[in-house]
Amino acid sequence: MPYLPELASSALFSLVPGSLESKAVENLGPLAKETAFVAASVLNAVVLGLIPVGLQRLGRLQRNNLRGAIVFVGSAYAIMLALGALFLSLTQVSTQPINLGLLALNLLFPSLVFGAILGRANLFPRPPAPPLFPMRRGKSRYNRKRRLFLKSAVGATVGAVLLYYGIGLLFPKQSPLLPSQEASQILAAGVTPNNQFYRVDINVIAPSVDLSAWKLKLHGLVSNPMTLDYNQLLALPSVEEYATLECVSNEVGGDLMSTALWKGVKLKDLLRMVGVGPGADYVVFTCFDGYDVGIPLDKAMADGTILAFVMNGETLPKDHGYPVRAIVPGLYGMMNAKWITDIELVSGVHQGFWQRRGWTNTAAYQTSSWTVTPGDSGLRDRFSLPLGLTDVAGNPIAVVGVAFAGDRGIQKVEVSTDRGNSWQPASLHDPLSKYTWVFWKFDWNPPSSGNYQIMVRATDGTGRVQVATMADPFPNGATGLEVVDVKVLST
Secondary structure, X not given: OOOHHHHHHHHHHHHOOHHHHHHHHHHHOOHHHHHHHHHHHHHHHHHHXXXXXXXXXXXXXXXXXXXXHHHHHHHHHHHHHHHHHHHHHHOOOOOOOOOHHHHHHHHHHHHHHHHHHHHHOOOOOOOOOOOOOHHHHHHHHXXXXXXXXXXXXXXXXXXXXXXXXXXXXHOOOOOOXXXXXXXXXXXXXXXXXXXXXXXXXOOOOOOOOOOOOOOEEEEEOEOOOEEEOHHHHHOOOOEEEEEEEEOOOOOOOOOOEEEEEEEEEEHHHHHHXXXXXXXXXXXXXXXOOOOEEEEEHHHHOOOOOEEEEEEXXXXXXXXXXXXXXXXXXXXXXHHOOOOEEEEEEEOOOOOOOOHHHOOOOOOEOOOEEEEEEOOOOOOHHHOOOOOOOOOEOOOOEEEEEEEEOHXXXXXXXXXXXXXXXXXXXXXXXXXXXXXXXXXXXXXXXXXXXXXXXXXXXXXXXXXOEOOOOOEOXXXXXXXXXXXXXXXXXXX
16 A cells, blocks of 8 residues: 655655765665655654644634544545655655555545544644633643643654654564574675675665566567566576675775675576667666666676576565566676566667766776774674784784675785885685675784774776775765774783
């Protein structure tokens, strides 16, 4: 059933420029969408609460009768429908397909309940007869205000409790799906469990796709347009590959980055089945929620680009694109579309949803590296890395971290402990694949006690050194060298 605050949130996501969205994700992470949703829910309650106040001010408030209920029903319905129509006209994305007729039908029942309750409630009782003595008048007004304050306080407290537990139901805390020993082994291997995999998209609540009605349409500049259902897609030859995804809004050292083992169909195999026509330059993904994004044809034909329907050995979770999503090694997460329903080959460059709001359309991963320990990396909890560190001079300190450059790979990682004046090589662990992050380690023996700054830089597989200049994620992804302050004590 359409929920007005969700429509309001979708309208907001459709209108917000990329620079503002980047700041919201930078400060709140995945909670940015939930914050907008909660704010819209509060405003929805405020608007409904203002209806009887407005009617009373206008002298249209009717008490304890059918006419009063009708007035409440009509007012609430008209206002909510008008707001809903406005949001529908503004939004380009939605968790579920919604039109004005469906919205009008679904708003009717809540409005009837709202009007029936308020039509029977004695919200604004007529003032009592004037008191005999002026002194009592002031006291009576004081008592009424005090009672009103106490009722408001109780109502606010109850509402806050309900809101707290309601949000907990909508956005429950995730719990590990695997025994701790297995989870530790997986983390040590560099794979992120599904329930810990980062999620940033345009939806407050992940879409629920009806598999019986889902179809994948391939069309456009092709010689043999085709439509597949889920079983037909699963019946095609499939491959497995490890790949890391990173959100373009991620800061250097941020936690909007994860790795999984994906299974799916190579996109180039599907494109060969439909026959790529002359003039095709871009492959455009359109999704169940209305999101769209395009990737160059050469990226679509790359060996590692797949349409995935399995994640870490499980059916692709709803939060991550069920029934099928794109995995495009080398391009930021916004190009790896989820909940795909349509694939179209077009001529020219396609500007997708976020690209129309200022984000890069090239979207190649920036080369990045950072320390997991020591430091305050948001990714630390995901890895089973050596944590038995010491900060005493004369004892070795294991500096451990991650580097990533998409499908370009990592050639080397260097560490500096003297504010960048000199650099020493770190040892690299073999990555799970050429599409994943790389773990590195540097054994450091501080020469003496004092304050140090640890810096790290990576060189990608093409020989290009990580950009040292600090830059915000918008519009091309974050750059810069992470600096970790360390204090070494004397023995």
